[in-house]
Amino acid sequence: MDYLNLNILEIQKLREDDEISYFDLTKYYLNRIDLFAEKTNSISCINPNALQDAIKLDKEYQENEMRSLMHGIPVLLK
Numbered sequence: 001m002d003y004l005n006l007n008i009l010e011i012q013k014l015r016e017d018d019e020i021s022y023f024d025l026t027k028y029y030l031n032r033i034d035l036f037a038e039k040t041n042s043i044s045c046i047n048p049n050a051l052q053d054a055i056k057l058d059k060e061y062q063e064n065e066m067r068s069l070m071h072g073i074p075v076l077l078k
Contacts, residue, residue, distance in 0.1 A: 003028050008073055015061065015072065022061070022072030026054040029074045042078070050074070 003011065003025060014020040030050060033043050047053065057072040 004032075008069055011073060012069065012071075021054075022057045023051060023054040025072070026050050026074050029076075043076075 001020070003020070006014070011020070011025065015022065030046070033046065037043060054072065054074075060066070061072060
């Protein structure tokens with residue numbers, strides 16, 4: 001699935017319906033960064049624990065401990 005044009009509410013709805021995990025979402029965006037990294041040279045730092053953090057956030061979500069609407073949403077700062 002292409003998650004590129006989904007907003008946060010749509011992503012959280014997919015998570016609620018078990019159609020995506022935060023791990024899968026994070027992996028999707030990391031793969032996109034890899035795909036374009038050589039061409040754009042625009043990402044200077046990536047959290048080396050991003051996938052492990054996503055797994056923890058999936059577990060929290062399953063335990064009904066969603067912190068906020070941003071829970072599990074990967075963020076890219078420029």
